[in-house]
Amino acid sequence: MKDMNRIEPDNTAVRTALWRALHVQADAKPSIIEDEVGLQLIAPPDGWKERPDMKFTKRIRASIIARTRFIEDLIMEKSRQGIEQYVILGAGLDTFAQRHPDMASKLQIYEIDRAGTLVWKRRRLVELGFGIPGNLHLTPVDFEHESWFQQLLRAGFDAEKPAVVVCTGVTLYLTKEAIVSTLQQLAEFASGSTFAVTFNLPVELINDEDKPLIEMSIKGARESGTPMISFLSPEEILTLARNAKLKNAGIISTRDMEQRYFAGRTDHLLPAEGEVFLLAAI
Numbered sequence: 271m272k273d274m275n276r277i278e279p280d281n282t283a284v285r286t287a288l289w290r291a292l293h294v295q296a297d298a299k300p301s302i303i304e305d306e307v308g309l310q311l312i313a314p315p316d317g318w319k320e321r322p323d324m325k326f327t328k329r330i331r332a333s334i335i336a337r338t339r340f341i342e343d344l345i346m347e348k349s350r351q352g353i354e355q356y357v358i359l360g361a362g363l364d365t366f367a368q369r370h371p372d373m374a375s376k377l378q379i380y381e382i383d384r385a386g387t388l389v390w391k392r393r394r395l396v397e398l399g400f401g402i403p404g405n406l407h408l409t410p411v412d413f414e415h416e417s418w419f420q421q422l423l424r425a426g427f428d429a430e431k432p433a434v435v436v437c438t439g440v441t442l443y444l445t446k447e448a449i450v451s452t453l454q455q456l457a458e459f460a461s462g463s464t465f466a467v468t469f470n471l472p473v474e475l476i477n478d479e480d481k482p483l484i485e486m487s488i489k490g491a492r493e494s495g496t497p498m499i500s501f502l503s504p505e506e507i508l509t510l511a512r513n514a515k516l517k518n519a520g521i522i523s524t525r526d527m528e529q530r531y532f533a534g535r536t537d538h539l540l541p542a543e544g545e546v547f548l549l550a551a552i
Contacts, residue, residue, distance in 0.1 A: 279387045281494045282439060283362030284312055285323055289331040290338060292324055298537035302335045303342070307365035311394045323490065329542035330483055336527040336541045337468060341436050342366060344466055348434045349376055353462070355433035358382065359418060359452070360440035363391060367406050378405050380425055382418055385410035419455050432462030432552070442470040442498045443491075449500060453514035456550075463552045465516065468545050472501040480542040507548050522547035 287308025294301050296319070318324065324331075345356050345366070354377055358364055361381035367374040381388065388408040395402060402408070407425040411418045423429065435456060441449050456465050476484055491498045502510070504521045511519035524543050532540055 276386045277389050279312070279363060279390050280384060280496065282443075282491070282496060283383075283387055286334055286439065287312060287363040287365075288314065288318060288321075288324060289327070289334045292319060293331060293335045295319075297539055298535060302531050303339050305338070305365055305369060307368045307400075308363045310398055311363055311365075311391065327483060327486075329480060329540060330487065332532070332539050333524070333527075333541035333545055336531050337438050337545065337547070339531055340522070340527065340547065341438065341466060342370070344436070344464070345377075345434050346370075346373060348464055349373060353432055353434055353464075354378060355427065355431055356380070357422065357427070357433050357435040359435065359437035361408075362387060362439070367403070368395070368400050375403070375405065378407070378426070378428075380407045380409055380422055380427055382409045382411050382422065384412065418452075430460055432460045432464075435459065435463065435465045437465075437467040439468060441467060441502075442500050443496055444500055446500055450510060450514065453510055453516060457515040457552065459552055461552050465548070465550045465552075467548045467550075469502050469507050469548060470498070470500070471544050471546065472503060475503060476543045480544060483542055484544050504546060507546070511548055511550055516550040517552060519548060519550040522549055 287305075290303060290305040291309035294304055294306055345353075349356075356377045357380045358366075359382050361383045364381060367379050388410050392402060392408050407427075409421050409425045411421045427433070437452070441452075444452070453467075456463075456467075459465075473481060473484055473488075488498050504523075507521065508519055523546050524541055527541050
């Protein structure tokens, strides 16, 4: 089991950040997102593009790019509507605050993740000259053993005001009990809040083209000490949302992402099946 207290970023956070950079460097223009800040933070050795998890995972990379763009479109839309609080559960090496400083300056941003990742990230942001602005709150938490909401409050979050809360690439590493608890906590947020949470589908619901990629990811996560343990069908996800009293809940599918972001691309870049968004509101 990986030591969660080590001062280093989680393997999945590193991989996701490198995929975002690889999209900018390897895929056709226009880029769906422009994010090489994570690459600067990581500063990997030469040859990182030849890593198997970079070289043979184009469709998974596309999925990561799509969810990043979807989240950023959402927070920008809600910010224009007056939302001032943005919570990122499992923030990893998210770089929204560094890449969109004008928009970020209008928000109180709460990045919640394991202590090792956030301590390392804070150090690297300072070393590279980005700094830590007063509205960026790097908030450590152990999702399975601590109340992320209590940590959020301690960081200055105003529970009386609405927020956008996003959680991507996290639920598959949590027990069902922890997922239920998280959804129930979201339902207690102030009226006007919006939530976007990703879930991963069971392998049997994924097409034959993408199954080997997903199985490789599951194997790699297990071997790295962060096993994937929760896979849910769309019907199960919506049932959990309804039971948690989340309103206006719906699923954003891979096909939806294709239509939003990949139509007409010259490189035929398309996201892999396997991950869907639960989008809900209070």
